[in-house]
Amino acid sequence: MIYLRLILTILLPLLLGFSIVAVIYREKTISFLERFALAWGIGLGILGMSIFTLSLFGVRLTLIISALPSLFLTISLLIFAIVRKYPIYNLNSVWKELKGLENIFTQPNHPRTLAEKLLALLIILITLYVFFDATVKPIVNFDDLWRQGCIARIIYVKGEIINEQTTELAGGHPYLNPISQAWIYFGIGEWNDALGKIVFAIYFLTLLMVFYAGVRRYTDRFHSILFTFLLTTFPLLVYHAGTAYSDLMQTFYYTAGVLFLYHWFNSNNNLTLISSALIIGLGIFVKQLGTPLWLILLFVLGLYLAVEQKRQFQPLGKYFMLSFLVSLPWLVNSQSFILNYGLIFWHKLFPVANGPAVAAVITAPYGPPNLGGIVSQIWRRMYFYADWQILWFVLPLSLIFSWQKFWSYHFKYLGLILVFSFLMMVYGFTEQNAYTYLVDGTLVQRMMMYQVPLALLIIAVTTKTLFAKK
């Protein structure tokens, strides 16, 4: 019975997401894998944001109350889509894609198809493993227990999101993660922290889907399967899918946001721009870092428009407005990154008596941060740990030997996003507290996780000619 309730609980955000994607894409076809991934990301994001907004108005949360706005929106959009004859999911395309995937296993054996079969099998195995790992054990890790999981339980027990207990626990962290877990508890009617983590396993699956479909747009099937397999070889990514930390969620929103923006660079299809804006906007509600990552994308989009589109900045305005509006309830909250850091920055410029503390300096055993120390620490973590295998070695290698490709397909903008993200990391670690987390290894690999699928995409597309069939 509990598993049936769990499935129904997962279905609502998925259905909401499917109906939103149906209305965005209308008659246009979109890969089922992308449609599913977008539906999950957007559906759960909008559901979470609507629950958060209800809570801001002082509504006590229950299953029915939490579900009502999403249910209303889903039904309205479904009716709209059905009346307009938009495919909610294109059955033909689903069938075609499933047939295509099935073909991997039915094609006659020669080395290439054999490799495809093997890699696809490994990807399926690791996905099954992730679902097992997430749902078999209760939450056991530090932040799971202390922050995200605890806030989720408070939301479930008290029916409110913002209160003294949760704001103390959350600090400046947004609430999509705990709300998602609390939504599962509401749905199954009990605090079952093992089943609550199914959310993160689904994010892992959708990350693989959106990555595979993204790479598939530019390369052949073997290449896409190979690089999706390589994405599953990162131990930290797989481990996080079995915990309740927010980093995998953030990785999904950021990767999907960047991928759809990149698709827009290459296709000028406005629907991919809308998808990117929606998904990166919802990413602001996952972690504090969601905001600077969003700002980086805005900046790179601005640069792209200035250089490639003769300063036609309307898409930037639309992109900004859509991503801003979708995360508005959080952005105007006093805990949000922009208001918090904006205020601190303002008081740095114009100091006043009794203003907020600029930064609490803790006594750390590592001495004050310096640029050389920060860079060498990040370098060490990139190259000598198992977290990202040999990704950061193969990336420059592929760029050296396929450098011509880097200048086609607008790769330079993806490169810029990577560079700005690393600069943001370096800047972030110049603060004493953050520097401590860099040296003791608490934060740096988790921050790097957001960039990893992007770096892998660059390798996949730059090296595609190497693997082309003769």
Added chain:
Amino acid sequence: MLNKALCILLFVFCLLCSVSFANDIVVPFTSVPNQPYFQSAQLMVDSVENNTIILTLKSDQNGTARLFWANHYDPQFNQPKSLWFFVKSGIHDYYFNVPSQNPNWIGWTKALLIYPEFDPAGLEIKYAKIVPSSLSTNIASGWQEFWGPNGRVVVGSTINVTPASTIFGQPINIYAYWLTGIFFLLILTWQRNYLRAGKLTIYFSLGVWILLGLSTYHNNFGILKDNFDKYFGKSIEIKRAIAYGKDYYDFLVFVRNKLPKKPVSFSILSSRYAPELQSRIFLVPHILVDPAKDNPEYLLIFNPEPKQLELTKKYCPYAKLNQNAYILTRTK
């Protein structure tokens, strides 16, 4: 004539073997009463000359263990002077070229200690010796080190960082970088075509990456087996009891049943590592506060350290589970 030559060769080989055996230092181990480890007799071993430890262990289960040593610079057994390794069920030989894995194998080695991280009753040390390294012991040591627990077993810090498996103390990534570099140079020398060499090098590096990925899959399979044995098919309450520790979980259930229904403030005093992590989430809607600053309404006491009990002066008994696990309430 040939037989004569063979006999001489065999004789020389046996002589060399016996000379090398003469260098072996046998290390007798004994189980320390009431302690979960095994300690060697006093030794006086030159660590430069004798750098390889060979253990023959019999175990009735799989698990991890630590090998510590004391030397004349630091006669204590401590983590910086230790190696972490897997123990397999059955009788197996374990090889450690110690200085290649830990730079603290220096000076005169005074004693060894083996600490199994599982029930020590199931472990027996059949034989132990310290020897000079040879090609075969080096290979065995490197191989076992690579498949050792470092980076393969989930520990507290796994959520933040996964160390790479090592060979001779160096992360496996370094070997991957060197191999790729050497491969590129070889192909470039052979084919004299920069782009062709580059293409093959990328193939090669992706191949290395796939092998590393399969090694990670192997680790995941190990984690799956552990979690399956530990949690599969059990109720969420039993799973929490396993994750928190049975005694502590029973105490938290006791507290949940005894505290008033309306939210109250509480603190926990315990010698456990970070006991507030589980108590805070488990006892929601009750509010965890700082015992020294916030004057909580209830104090939860679970295997406390004597010093912690100084904070209980203003409190009186409220409910008791046992001698070491009880609740105090604030006196007016």
